[in-house]
Amino acid sequence: MAELSNQLMALTVLAYLAAMVCYAGEYAFGRRSHIGRAALVGAGAPVPDLKGAPERDRGELVGRIGVALNLIALALHLATTVTRGIAAERMPWGNMYEYILSTTLIGSAVWAGVLLRRPAVRHLGLFASLTLVVLLGAAALVAYTPVGPLVPALNSYWYVIHVSTIIISSGILLVGVVPAAMFLIKNGWDTGKRGFPYTLGKRVGDAGTLERLTFRLHAFAFPLFTFGALIAGPLWAEASWGRYWGWDPKEVWAFISWIVYAAYLHARATPSVRRTTATWIAVVGFVTMLMNLFGVNLFFEGLHSYA
Amino acid sequence: MTVVEDRPATAGAPPPGRGNPLWALLRNSWRQLTSMRTALILLFLLAVAAVPGSIFPQRSVNRENVAEYFAAHPKLAPAIDRLFAFDVYASPWFAAIYLLLFTSLVGCVLPRLRDHVRALRTVPPDAPKRLDRLPQHAPAAERPEEPAAVAAEIAKTLRRRRWRTRLRETPDGWTVAAEKGYLKETGNLLFHFAMLAVLVGVGFGHWYGWHANRLLVEGADQGFCSAVTQFDESVLGPRVDASDLPDFCVRMTDFESTFQSSGIPKSFEATVEVSENGGDYRPDRFTVNDPLRLDGANINLIGQGYAPVLRYTDRYGVSQTKVVPFLPGDLNMTSEGVVQFPDVNLDPATGARDPKLQMGFEGVFLPTGGTDGSATSQFPAADNPVLYIAAYRGDLGLDVGKPSSVYALNREQIADGDLKKISGERPYVLRPGEKWTLDDGSTLEFAGIRRFATISIRHDPTQFLMLIGAVLGLAGLMLSLFTHRRRVWFRVASAEGGSVTEAGGLPRTDYPGFGDEFAALTRHIKEGTP
């Protein structure tokens, strides 16, 4: 079973990679008309029938293949994670490799959900799949751990509550950076910036839609992250280590991420702060999340036994 | 600051402030401090200020790591120590940021509380002149009923849907004004007040809490009672006196551990006897994730290890037995430790101690020794316990008054030749029950093995309040993020066949779903269904 999981993992990365290539292909061949429609869809206007559209050009086709591959990759990703859990006879988040596997699974599922509900965001597919390939690749190369049972420190019902909420919320927050970055790029393009990376904004949907999507993903994930990291985490720490908060490196970085995302929500809610400024804060939040996911495990020594 | 704001003082400002530059400066600073921009900057500063605490070892987390850092960076460490790099979260600059944020928060939240209470008591304002200018608008629709009846029915519908509703009669008909979503601001205030409570709670917890560590070896002779002198290490809050500690005694009767075949631990469990407030000893147990909760303190299992029992019989036949915890160094519990016998080989006639005849032993304990004779353990359980040990004789250097490790012999004494190794190059191998006879006829016996647990003992009086604060804060946060303040107005005028009704809606915050809600509302009202 563990062997199967590893093979599925390789297939998953390949499938995301293939989806990425297709998205990139569509990017290169896509037609302008398509973009106009995408903007309409994104803005919630009546949807012109995408399927029956006559101008079904090559770019469109490649894009659809990309979506299909993306969904296949998601299914493989799910299978990888489930078989891993079965092999270990527990929830698949007992070490850093499994943790990244689960977090990216949630991120990918959220991305697929957004993709199916609003086909217009397909243009972000290149970036979403790139992020997934990089994170999963890093998990497989840097963090791989053979299947093993849980150490006693993790043997607690808080293991399920704390880690699952953090995995779900950080998965969503990680995905949130895709519309955030695309909004910044698109906004730059719209305001006349023509250098790289703003040229990427040429084909992307409406900036306002991207910004709203960014906010909604973050607003949804933030309370969940608050619960997982700042309520369930301390409750477990109290039972396990005797103190609810002790500035362990993981705790420090969860605190930092939380503060940064709180700053994002503040900035977003303040009319005098420009939306681009607010969104930059969300991007900073993403960087702190990455630091928490990888950096803390690799650089610092702490009580969290994932390292 | 020479430019002083010259606005007329607000109604609430005390008269003496007018024109006084100092007062104006203060007022300006206060306004600055409580502005959103400042709050954002302070939030960022707090995040940045927390970073060094994860880079440098912290005294509050692990003292030994700090000592190691000092040893590794003898120049840098004292310099950054002056900047509180090893006490980031207790540093003045960290406190400065969080106190400023605290003040900013108070300054921000109190006026908003006042405004919100006011808003809760005011009625929804009358409809604007042109409803078609609002973000949502439903054009006039005709109904056969009289305006008064239609308006009353609209108001009833809105009230049933928990809108705060106000009916007004106008010269040419009626208007219904309604507002909903006050919970957003209530939630937001709840959240921020909860934040304040948590910040205050941290302070009180620090003042009135205490914690300690202790290494607890199996056996009734190895128990302890709660007293600063019986802890290995303790930190009492500034408002806690040694006499405030609760009264309890604990002794460990058994410690069980099980392991996977790979050596990864599966379970730990400590069985203890506890006496509280002078009562009888009662049995209890605790494990990882399941602390022993006593009156006024919790005991958590933090670590574990082996303590060989060693009996030394000196050249005059006098025996001493010591239970010596060895510190585990790897997953398979290869453990190092020393046992020192300063008061042996006393002159039988005078009872005087000869400092040249003190004994020290330094060793490595393997719970499962291998067949190849290597000094690393093969498995963490005590399946084939072996002790590799070397003997030293001479002055242990314990009297100099310098603090020394209990896990290593005094290196200086060895370097100076005052403490000499009397066993050969290779350490002696002892198994439980075996006895080693030294050159002077004295013996060291490996009398047995006991388990030890490292425990943390802690009391934090505000812990529970913090939990409540955090949960309320989360509830407030969700209300504030997921509810929306919005207003709707209906204008009902009389017309030939009865009345015409026009409606408009205004979301007061970004609310993508408002269009749907407004449409549903006007549809119901147009159709006359409640």
Ligand code: HEM
């Ligand atoms: C301990 C520091 C603080 C934290 C962690 C914090 C956190 C938050 C969070 C997470 C929100 C989002 C809820 C929402 O969007 O409605 C929020 C909203 C808000 N905060 Fe704070 N806050 C802090 C300090 C402050 C301070 C000092 C001020 C005043 C300058 C302030 C003013 C506001 C306002 C006005 C909103 C409402 C935004 C809206 O209208 O939706 N906060 N805060």
